Amino acid sequence: MTLGKRAFLLIFPVVLTGYLLAAFAVYLAESRSMQSLEQARLSQQLDHLAALYRNEVNQSRSFLYTILEGNAIRRFLSETDESYRNNALGLRLQQSVRSLSDDPKKFLSFSILNPDMSPAYYFENSDDPFAEIGSAQMALVKRLTAGNQLRDWTFLEGPGMRPLIIYSEFIDPTTFSRPLPSAKSSALLIQVAIEPVQFLAMKRSTELEYGVNAEFMISPPSAWHDKLAAGVRLAPSLFLTIDASETHVATGLDKLKLLLGLGALAMSFVSVSLMAVLITRFITNPISALDRQVTTVMNGQRDGILETGAAGEIGRLTRNIKQMHDQSVRALRLVQNASWTDTLTGISNRGHFNSLAATIVQETVEADRPCSLLFIDIDNFKFVNDKYGHEVGDELLRNLASRLRETVDAVIERRVLPPAVLARLSGDEFAVLLQSSPGDGTIRETCAGILSLFSGGFEVRGKQYPVTASIGIAICPVDAANLAELISNADAAMYQAKTTGKNRASRFSRELQAKRDRVRLVQEELRLVDPDEQFHLVYMPIVDDGGKVVGCEALLRWVSPTLGNVRPDEFVPIAESSGQFTKIDCWVIDRAMSEYHLLEQLFGRDTTLAINISSAELHSKSIANHFNDCLDRHGIAPGVIEIELTETYAVTLGDQLRQNIEELRARGFRISIDDFGAGYTSMQQIIEYTADTIKLDRALVANLAREEMLPALKAVIALCHAQNMQVIAEGVDTNEKMAMLSAAGCDNYQGYLISQPLTLEDLGIWSLKRTAELAGRTGQRQLVAGRHRRSGTDGLL
Template identity: 35%
Template sequence: MSLNKRLALLLLPIIIIGYGCATFLIYYYQKSHIVELEQAKLDQRMFQLQAVFKEEAATADHLMALFLEGHYLSDFLLHAPSTYRDTALSQSVSSLISQTRLNKSSRIAFSLFSGNGSPLFYYERSADPFATISDEQYAVSRQMLDSHTISDWVFFHQALPSQVVSARLLDRVGLLPFKGRDIDDSIQLSFSVQLDAFSSHLSDLATAYKTAPVWTERHTRPEAILTHTVALSSTQYLTITPDQAALNASMFGFLIKLMFIAAVLAVFTYWLLIFLISRFITAPISQLDKELTQVMHYQKENISPSLSNSEMGRLSNKFYELFEQLQNNLKKTHEMAITDTLTSLPNRFRFYEYAKHVLLTAEQSKEYVSLVYIDIDNFKFVNDKLGHEAGDNLLCFLAEDLHRLLLPIQQQYGGCMVSRLSGDEFAIVLTHHLPEEVDQLAQSIVELFEGGYESDDYYFPVSASMGIASYPVDGHSLKALIANADMAMYHAKRSGKNRYKHYSASIAAEARRKKSIEDQLKTLDCEKEFSLVYMPYTCANDQVKGFEVLIRWHSSELGHVHPEEFIPIAEQTGTYAKIDHWVFETAFKSLPQVRAIFGEACLLSINISAAELGHHVVLERLIELKALYGIDDSSIELELTETFGYVQTDSVFDVLNGLQEAGFNIAIDDFGVGYTPLLHMIDYPVNKVKLDKVLTARVTDSDYAKLLPPLIQLCHLQAIAVTAEGIENEHQLASLKAAGCDFFQGYWLSKPMPFDELARWHEGYQSRQINLDKPI
């Protein structure tokens, strides 16, 4: 009998008896733990059920958040009811719903109600082509509108499949959480999500444990041995208590599994022992395991290549080749992970890694570390006008130039690196001994952009704005240096571009003041802090024809804040609507008093923000105020800043045409120095243009006087009147009158003045005119 046969006969009874006894003992001593095991399984399935519920239920809130972040609702409300409007919103909601990870057959419904509870819009993704708003959504809507609840989330489980409804109550105008009293000024929207996966899991769970789920409004202490309760919401708890038969089945199943595992392990162990012993490979395996362990713990780079031609020798050599290949790939992958693919400069990850390292080194060596944050001005223009290929060309050439500027510094001192952070943003980390060294580098970069930037194939009308923050003066952490350099960069951009600015206390103060203005605008009382001033303008016969109404703000905390400072902030933060409303209402109230002094033909010119023109709400508000205060047609002139040329959309022109039809005159303010080509006047639904003071000064100069009559004639050909702003002296006035200008405004006539000073100024102006008319 061979040794292998004797080995097989010897090991077989030992394996069978050993695993048989082990199986019996394990089952005998583990019976008391089966309940714990089943409880753990139940816990796991219940937690899984809870996770499925939260994932599906969160879809409603996720859809609500995505919907409110977009402009879908504002676009819907701005347009008059129409099939196009409903179709556009349906497509937007469908696009949002398609982004969810729910099954495509899951029912998701979106509904929109007015303040009186009437449905405005309904969309449902389901297989039912005749679906209507569910009773649950109606119930949630009615409850919110009755109680003025701004947010609600309801879970309906009475019938499967379950569903959740997430709803919001918003202000109809500002689309913010509703805080008003008149519910008709609100709008209510809700998303209903059918919890198919949750309902399926719950049904499977009830079937598996042969029991029915128990719903309670609070957590109760279970009396059964095997039970589990999960919280699905603050007022909804689900309890599953398995039937005893299910527990018995689990115990029997445990025994069967234990016997099966024992049998598999016995067979595996039996053949493994025979194989290992018969093949005598214990020693080679141990040696290979030792070397692999050393490689994994970085004690050596690779295992030793084997000279043996046996299976184990070939396996060792394959491991050797595999580790060689993995090391090479790891080096290449790491290099790609820290390098920008377009410019081959270090990327943002490498920038952070390097900057943190040099900051730690500088703390020990007491050196300066400066962060130069570079942003290319007008880069969007390059992509839009010349194409993205030209934009990439610009970035690559700039990367080469920046690297060339840093190369001498790297060779002489080291401690510097340029990286591309993203888009058109670059950053330089410079370690230096003298503070002025970073200024020399920044000035060299500015010189690259003098007169634009040129590559081999293109000329780019771009420049660079740079912000500099230095360790330890401007911050001790990388986060602080990045924030301060970015702040300084934006200050350089506002200061005229193609320059650099060091972070300073004044820049920080400016940022704090901007933040303070933004905070004040959100909570201020317009009546207490705002006031209006009036700046007159005259016609060709020197009669006062109207006043431009200007706003002034004297803050109790900030003092006097100029309109050029707070109006852009108000437009950016969405607080300008209430300022506009206050200005219009206050000006409309003052019109009868102004006319009592200057006559019934006197007009008021009021500035209106271009940011407001895309909303039909401003049209409705102005029409309401006009009717409320009995304002005659053509008594109010609305002045648009010339940046209106950048927002020529259908909705904007609809508002402008609506304002003209409602009896308002439209004027373009600051004409001639902004962005509006003269030919675009053909498209503007306006009655007047106001020449900017810079243009007025230029065309009344003797060198350019010949341009003035054609300019005014061009406007007159379009039936557009012309007002000249910024008139400072009699010579300018005479030149403008001779050229046919219609109206005249400037400090030559008067500075803006409060309403209380209008009567006294008028008396003085009339006396001056009488004296001028007297014969000498």
Template identity: 35%
Template sequence: MNLGKRTSLLILPVIIISYAMIAWIIYERESGSLQALEKNRLEQRASLIGFTFNDYNNFLDTYLRSLTEGNILAAYLRNTNNVYREKMLTGHLESAISRGRQGRQTFASLSIFDSDNTLKLYIENSTDPFATIQPEQIRIATEMADQKLRKKWEHTTSDNGQSAIRQGTAIDAKTLLTPTLLQAESTYRIIVTARPDKFDELLRTTQTEYQAELRYFGIDNPLDAPPQGLSAIVKLSQNYFLLIQPSEAYLASLLSQLQIRLLAIMSASVLITFILLQLLIRRYITNPIVRLDEQLTDVIARKKDNIDFPHSEDEVGRLGRKFHDLYEKLNQAFQESFLQARIDVLTQLPNRVGFHEAAEKMLLDAEKHQKQFSIIYIDIDNFKFVNDKYGHEIGDELLKAISAKFNYLIAIALKRNDMPFVYRLSGDEFIIMLPEYDNDSASQVCNKILKLFTNGFNFERGHFAVTASLGLASYPQDGSSITQLISNADLAMYQAKNTGKNRLAHYSNELAKNDRQLKEIEFLLKEINPEAELSLNYMPVIDHADNVKGCEALLRWHSPQIGPVSPAVFIPIAEETGVFEMIDLWVIEQSFKDYPQLQSILGEQLQVSINISSAEVHSDNFIHKLKTLCHQYGITPGDFVLEITETFAMEQSSDAIQWLERLRQLGFKIAIDDFGTGYTSLMQMVDYPVDIIKFDKQLVERITQTERRHLAKALIDLCHIQSIQVVAEGIETSEQSRCLWQADCDIQQGFLIAKPMPIDTLKQWLEEHRYLERVV
């Protein structure tokens, strides 16, 4: 048997076995991925089904609550002589459907039973003029009466697959409120029904697509055993669930298709690889050996003195050595690039890629051995300020110093150096992994980190006013995947930043709930109706002689969906989402409208202060609309003060200053609000193109302390030298007021003087203020 046939017999089984193993590995991974994908698809479908069902259920809740808490039902039950009362209820039902279902057609009905279980009213939103009440509604009313139930809820499905959601509530016949046990005999029972057509359609689609079995269960009808294999459970109500169980044939069919594809690919790959290897082996291995054999045969036959071995040997040797050298160099370059891709160049900490690789390993180890671990998400506060003021070189040195401190602290805390635990994600964001640390023990490490930033951060290049905001999430209670843990720790970090910085926040369900509420506020702001939901309160200010010199317009929002919302909550969201220019312009226009009435109450020489968002900076449209409003309402701009925050003034870019100058050229006065909360230097204050500086409440509290009162006089004098008027905010005690008057403060504002109030109550306040002034 020659060498060519022998190599064929040797390499063919190896190729087949190798590709079979590869195909098996691919099949194992792909089948797992396929099952995970199908499970995710099924869970998404289940979530959609649950969301659709809850949409109908929430509609019933909302409609029933509005019916029992509003005046429509009371008017119907008490005004028996009103011939339109049934029409009013029908209109209310249709309006509720249109509003709650956003125009989607939905069958709904309303029935009212009195204490004798007699049907007083039945209405539905259908075109059937002969519609009658369904027996199920009568049954619910009967059960509520027999069992003296205050509320009842049920979901039923007919043989044709059409389901209905019914919800009943009892109200006292006299008070129309939820009855007590003593009032259970004299009640009305209100039954509302809705057909969840979209829910039924989704179920039919799911059942057809997955060849699935559907099973409703709950406390009264539990499952015989936990579901096995591919399945999903949908929570329809507190104690009512739906099990979706696809057939085994569905998943088997998908796996069979995967097997067929892999088998076809493997067969083609074996054939192509075998042919290519045969050609290559014949050209580069067997043919040189055959030539060497021929040369040896010629030597034996004395046809040649010697073989061309040195030449052949040198060729093969150089090729082998070069290949070896090349491989070593390539391998070394690969290892270096692999390491560089996972190491941050500046701090030499592992980067985001390195973190995810290490975190996945830690997660697998924790899952396998049922261990806990925690991650700390860290953001350096005010780092941009350091870069802007001192330059990026100092900023880089600061990051390296912070990284070194983190590494040292964690090494001491963990007493381990077998792997990195501190990572730089990007910019001024870091993340720390704490293996086998629960929430409490991780909190202790977080407190040590915060101590590094007490009163700023010190290292050999100086002292810098930076702090750290920390978010903590722990496995498994705060997330079952690395993505979840990072997201939740990041959410907690932003909570720490928003509540004052240089502090720790733990992830919690309450925090997640607050985040959802903020997203709801963001959505509602985009749909806000300013005329119906916004209002202005006015806060008077006085001079040294107790004369009212002006007032500040303060925005208030009362949402029909969620009620009153604090300006501290919704204003930052409005600025981030780009809707605040509309709100700013509404505030300005409303202030212009109110100005004549304010003058008639507080005096002709009145200045009104209006806060404007830093988001308006550089907006030519804002200035154009401001001019239009002044002309429209005949406003003298000098009667109004536009207030900007100190953090905006701190940026002090040439474009921003030019924008302020344009406002001043219109005639408006400019004030710096919240002065003393940022990092503005005295030299910057000298260059501010403003007319008024408003001392923040925190600054007022500090400079009115006994040992710091000399600072109050110095700061106010510095402002007066620049022809800048000083307003002190947050005056809450007579001692603060007296101290600042003595320091030549121009204007004072605070709860000691007046709280923000609607314009209608200003006159009463002014009378009381003057009375107190005369008494004193």
């Protein structure tokens, strides 16, 4: 049998099989694509349904809070005349409810239930003038009254009733705020019920499209395999699922299967016939000899290809293949060497390290024997690079790589361990992978040797440079089960070493992992947070020597549905480091200015409103423009707004920052330096501060507000007064501190002795009580003075 015939018989089944496999692969890919497309489309529709549902819930909640903030419901509940309340005030409350509805035809109801579950008021937007609360809604009232929740949103549906989204919240009848859990039994239950028309319409449309009914579940749906189905969370304990019919995409798949099968068969016959003719005539015979020679080279039986001396195409092909093979061998060696070596230091780069370390880590995990990763970062390297130039920085890295190799190799050789993997991962970051057991001293000795290289600075060309090293340690498989996790954990441990003082080694721990997870969770919640729903402001009064309130500081509070109460000292640094603080600052500024008129009503027209913002924001003009926009929008005089910055901003007081602050001052805003004395201040910076007010940090107040420190306290305050700055003392929590500060000439005071941060409602109550107390003290002083005057007169007579 000739080579051509054998080629035909060999190629035909191969080509046929290839086309069939290709058709099968295309079918699988297309079927999966169709399935995925339908699945994505179904999921998208369910997500849209969830969005409509949540929008209805948000509208219900906004509706409820708007009603609670109005006077109609307060007058209704406080009225003792039942007839007048049910008629006149009930009608006014009904008008308030109707005025808040965007669609007069949309069904909504508003109900107030007494603590004994009897209806105090009920109104619904329907044609039935004698409408009452439905039995299903009353059953929900009983369940909420018996439970521990203070608010709830529920979807109710059933035969003979409208499908409703009901938002419920218990309200203290006195303060109109959420009661304490212990006072729930005496609280009113306010409910807003809305018929989710858009949600129901889209739900019916989706059910018609997929031929099945959507189901509501109270627990997360189990995973589906090879099915067109999806589920979405509507509420913490409410899920909507759709399990589509299996025939939904089956028709299209059957057509696709038939077309691909016929096409594969036809293409196989055409391709094989053409290939057999061409291969036999032009390729098979001439290339056989060359093929044998190339095969021997590829199998490693020969180092190179020999020229056959043949003429024509085969001769040229032989010479070209030989030249290409020789060039490929040389290029492969160069590329391999360049791709695995750091060009600056000559040690392994990140790619080579990942290749070697991945193998070692995998073997470590499989054999259950440990290995350790040291993640090394050079402290202050950027300072050296910027001050002394990149040439010095590059020379420092080259010397460091060489000395690291010597140090590590000495430890490995002394302890008879497998070779360590040393690499430069990026600019000033290095990694050392040791195959040693924890506790045998290898890690401790290696870290000590590395840190000793920086004792007294790092020497390059006879000169010492002020750099040190921070080392993070992670051990596999104790701390990580794969290379990526090992590097990440060692990197986290390295940052822990930096934050605890640098020039040291730090071991990765579960506490550090928990801290990273917490930071990551807070970052995610901040990225998704709706400030209007989860943020609120509290205000801390500032008083003068006479006890008069001269200002209030707006403080941000965050209550997350996932994390609960998150302290500002936790989420503010995270927001600043992740670049998410701009929207928070903008919200705080706008909300604080919108509420200023209430502060003005409580304390007078000259009351100062202090707003804290991130100092980093003032490096751009956007936040300054936002201040001006909010000022114009809310109609406030700029002189009553005091922008509080932490004193750390003065350490990097650049030209742009200085210019932005001066523009704000020129507009009339006041600038206040917060946390003065927290650890960054020098006398020169005090003189150079561009500010109207200095706020003494609570730690500084605690240290100086003592009798023996009174001269130092007077000197600090006098220096601030010499710079035409007012002085406010923070952390005033005892009468002794207040007396010392007053004796030292302090202008104003702030602290828990005066008041803790309060909401606007509580601030109003506090203001009334404080006014009464001050009036009582004044009257008592006048009475005592009068007695003294009478006593003196009697003595003269």
